[in-house]
Amino acid sequence: MPETIYSYGLLALELCPGRHLGRPALDVAAAGRLGELLAADLKPWLGARTDIDISLAAAAFDPTEVLRPGWPLHAEIARLAHLAPKSPESRLLCLGSHDGAMPPGLQPDPDFLHGPLRWIPYVLSGPASALGPVQDRMEAELMERGMAGAGTALFAQEAFDTAIEHARLMTLHDGVAMMAMQYGHNGLEPVWPLIETALFAPEREAWLDSAPEPLVYLARGTAHIALLDAHQWARLQPALDGVDCEQLERRFQMFEMRQRQIAALLTAHGLTVEFDFCPDADTARTVLRG
Structure with missing residues (x-):
């Protein structure tokens, strides 16, 4: 047949x-x-x-x-x-x-x-x-x-x-x-490789690891997003010289909004999203890997 x-x-x-x-x-x-x-x-x-x-x-x-x-x-x-x-x-x-x-x-x-x-x-x-x-x-x-x-x-x-x-x-x-x-x-180009990997190669891992974007690790249909406090977030950011406290706070708020936007987008594409608290920026990638 x-x-x-x-x-x-x-x-x-x-x-x-x-x-x-x-x-x-x-x-x-x-x-x-x-x-x-x-x-x-x-x-x-x-x-x-x-x-x-x-x-x-x-x-x-x-x-x-x-x-x-x-x-x-x-x-x-x-x-x-x-x-x-x-x-x-x-x-x-x-x-x-x-x-x-x-x-x-x-x-x-x-x-x-x-x-x-x-x-x-x-x-x-x-x-x-x-x-x-x-x-x-x-x-x-x-x-x-x-x-x-x-x-x-x-x-x-x-x-x-x-x-x-x-x-x-x-x-x-x-x-x-x-x-x-x-x-x-629409400014979401950095997120697309995560979605594309989930669609075409779900057995593979993928990272969004490019500051100032949130840190995201995709594995087995779950996107792990690094949850950082303001101090640890700042350690991962480039070019903060000359930024005062008020500007720093606004940037951190924008970063949190970006995290929520990315989480909502990945969820809409059928992925599970987990926020993993990372107490230290230096070990954040290890925490996300579990």
């Missing part, structure tokens, strides 16, 4: 400034229609193949919900696709809400509903001999050529009850690259 492989993709919706989702998930009927439109948009890459299935979760997620270790949303869609009845023809599996609730594991988190960028995850599945070349073409071309059709964008705008500025198809790797760029633009 041919090996089945899976290719993870996204329908990315960029909302108009100041707009939010009126409806984070679609019912089964609307999910089916969105799936049909997505299949039509993917036709230039899938062609007339009858051995590649498309599976879609018709809910709009924050990117942090998608970019988590193990890719839980895509993995759950793939699992449900595997369990669905088999067919000699291509299948279109559209997962929608029932009585306002998506299937378990596919419900958007209400704490992340107000971001301007929403991702609808889909999965292609099929034999490696068929899907492999398609996947390669999509990785090479989708970012440049993947604007969603006008019908798809208009339907998504109406179905999710919002205003959409852009709608495009992306591979999951395209989405990762987009978020890396966005984090860089």
Whole structure:
């Protein structure tokens, strides 16, 4: 029996400034229609193949919900696709809400509903001999050529009850690259290697160890952040000559805010965060390693 492989993709919706989702998930009927439109948009890459299935979760997620270790949303869609009845023809599996609730594991988190960028995850599945070349073409071309059709964008705008500025198809790797760029633009570039390690090499360790940034050690899905008092924090900071006490206090407060920002971001990406008190700056790295 041919090996089945899976290719993870996204329908990315960029909302108009100041707009939010009126409806984070679609019912089964609307999910089916969105799936049909997505299949039509993917036709230039899938062609007339009858051995590649498309599976879609018709809910709009924050990117942090998608970019988590193990890719839980895509993995759950793939699992449900595997369990669905088999067919000699291509299948279109559209997962929608029932009585306002998506299937378990596919419900958007209400704490992340107000971001301007929403991702609808889909999965292609099929034999490696068929899907492999398609996947390669999509990785090479989708970012440049993947604007969603006008019908798809208009339907998504109406179905999710919002205003959409852009709608495009992306591979999951395209989405990762987009978020890396966005984090860089928002002053979070030093944090990205921690997230990238957690996503692609969860068995590895990673450090954020570059003052004036907080000291963070990532291992086994847990980010350990060094909790320092003001004196020990100052010992790790460069260029404090000429800084008076009031300025030093303000900088330390900003440092604590940065710690909380980083902790919230890593938590949103599905990582466990622990603050480890470090009584001495010289041994902080040893403490974080446990």
